[in-house]
Amino acid sequence: MHTGTRFHRDLVRLRRTLHRIPELGLRLPRTQEAVLDALDGTGLELRTGEGLSSVTAVLRGSRPGPAVLLRADMDALPITEEGEGPFVSQHPGAMHACGHDMHTAMLVGAARLLREADPAGSVVFMFQPGEEGAGGAELMVREGVLEAAGERPVAAYALHVVASMLPSGLFVSRPGVVLGASDTMRLAFTGAGGHSAMPHTARSPVHAACAAANAVHTAVDAAVDPFDPVVATVTAVHAGEADNAVPARAEVTLSLRSYSAQARGRMCEAIERTARGIASAHGVEVEAGTDRGYPVTRNDPQETAFAAATVREVFGEDRYARLPRPLPASEDFAHVLDEVPGAYLSLGACPAGRDPATAAPNHSAGARFDEGVLSDGARLYAELALRRLT
Template identity: 50%
Template sequence: MTVSAGPESAVRLAFDAAPALGGELIALRRALHAGPELGLELPATQARVLDAIAGLGLEVSLGRRTSSIVAVLRGGGADDGHRPSVLLRADMDALPIVERTGLPFASTNGAMHACGHDLHTAGLVGAARLLAAARAELDGDVIFMFQPGEEGHDGAAVMLEEGVLEAAGEPPVAAYGLHVTSELPSGLFTNRPGAYMAAISELGVIVHGKGGHSSRPHQALDPVQVAAEIVTALQSYVTRRFDVFDPVVLTVGRFQAGSAPNVIPAEAEFTAVIRSFSDVVGVQLAHGLPRLVRGIAEAHGLSADVVFSPRLPVTVNDAAEAGFWARTAAGLFGSDRYESMAQPRMSSEDFSRVLQRVPGSYGHLGAGMPDLAPGERAPLHSAEARFDDGVLADHALFLASLAADRLAESARSWRRLES
């Protein structure tokens, strides 16, 4: 299937209001940034979003197990025999990071929007406002998916279980998402067909030894030394056992042992995350990593408990929808503001679960601060990450255009079939 991208004149006229929305969206983003919330329960964030979309005539439903929001906009131009929908998604949760940006609207509650979800939320609110203004011309419905719990809580899975894909009736014909990044130049759009972001799994390890006095290690079985050896061996394993063109990245983000420097503890434990792109590699990791860990522990006379847990699948962009996504960005803002990524990103995303069930595309929008050189821009998940919220008007216009033009394409295809 080829999906075209082109302006629908009546709808585009309604979208001329996008630049004027910029100030309101920036104000909303900064309010969200100052009051970040974690996980699946974001009551204050939910309340702000509900207030921001009030009066738009949306069919709103709230999550039962999370503070999610699903809002459906009914378009007035749909054929009675064909009423497609398109899903647009924004994640709303923050990270447990103490902010160090020095911004006047910086968070002070120990959490931080260090991944730009405050911009995602404001951008989707803006798209809802633009599409509501164009309601009469829309050839179908739009589902707005405001999602909690993307940062390690699998909020997308919860919303899928609660029926987000059925919110408008039939499942959507396409689903789209957009992630800002502090590392790319402000205003640059990127995506690619196929694998776009990595699958993620977690490896939990507890090494059991025998405690003792730090001056007499020969009387103990030191789990710290063995766990450290395992960490090093894991890095060697992923670089020597897997094709460099089907890559694996393993990072140990937590390592804990002991209570005093002069005591050899009885246990040491660590947790690693592993990212990959293929099912074959995923199977090999699930079998090979636990075997390696246990083997090293046993070689030293210790034992290890190992749990390998797949967390999220690969984020895969449908080829036709990724092409439509790219043409929409270039058509709206110029070819110099779109780049196709040569390689996928190693970060992971629970929107992958939506794209397993609905064809669609995910991509990034640069929001790097213009006053900083590329090497000075703090990355996502940094306590110093700063974002140019001047991109929000374009963010909203892009999402709204994806939905409106994809509905129009679906209507054209339907009419061709009917004729």
């Protein structure tokens, strides 16, 4: 499967086009248009989403066979990009700080490679908006992406670049749990407002909110198996406006991460129980609500072994490493892997001359990615599909 200089230049050009026009959430009209333009003339069956700016493309080989799905996410983050250059974000407050522009260019490249390779069966290319919290993968599943080829895929694969931690060009993954679940919990404490000079005439929710924020870790540690880890992080505390008034309401927001359904449930129960006890002790009320985020991302062991073998055969033994433990991030590709066996891999894309240990990470305003891995990412996508359909 040939990926020459011209092929690589085309991917760089597309990636930079996308990097200039980052869009957020489920509505990505300019991004969608750029993808459709890039796929024009490939002969793929193209379909756009109804409730989101997705693109589903289907390549049908000349020989019969099953279907394989390849996913790339397309949305950006609400971050203002740092630095200058010829292709920095033209949209203040939006940036491709997680490398989704890289993924999109790679998947377009894979479509071109697979069109020439003519696989047996079909390949579904899933260009997905709304990975950064908007649940785009679940919406695409509801809109029928898994049935786009006429039958469900026998396997699904996704690839994600990493700006730090890994050396450029190294692919990593692991069987089983590879990414955690993410949830957001909000604790709303309600008391009675009053004058700050007479706090005894009010019922301040501020003290309860602060106590709850400080008690989270103790409550979770006492309730969850230490060998089934969780992460509970207080990310916001809001209360009051005037410096001489006791507010009637205080809110605490927590970001929760877990790696099993049991730990996920026990963590939420422990925090809510602790918050209720603290509220009662302070003479205020509390309401707890949890916004369920993405579930645990689980790799199929056989598909992960197949993906690892493919990396080693195509790129060399030193280009793949098994992760010793799951990563703490979360991914809505989990919704696809809950339906179809597959694998999620990460690819180091730390720019040359930067130390992966200190380079700006994904989701930071200074994140930078090595465009040199674009061709390898496209080729791996294509090789996974082609070999799985052989």
